[in-house]
Amino acid sequence: MNKEIFDQYLKLIKSGNPALLLDVRSSEEYGxxxxxxxxxxPLDQLKQKATGEYPDLRLPIFVYCQSGNRAKEGAAILKELGYWNVSSLGGLA
Structure with missing residues (x-):
């Protein structure tokens, strides 16, 4: 996990600003x-659910997964959907 980017997330949250910490792993992995x-x-549902659940395209979003591959792909999908403040944290492993 990218510590610098995670620290940016923590700084936003501690200052009272909204930010989304997004896990794009399967529901089973998340559980x-x-x-x-x-x-x-989950990554395979991101295109269908993201804009409906999080309509503010300015919302800072920090994406993670297990190894970093899905986080990178998820961040790219979110950017394609119009989110402009997206960062990939990489993986938990």
């Missing part, structure tokens, strides 16, 4: 372990 405060939208 086994996840970061406190994160929400789960």
């Amino acid at each position: 086994e372990y996840h970061l406190n405060g994160s929400v789960n939208i």
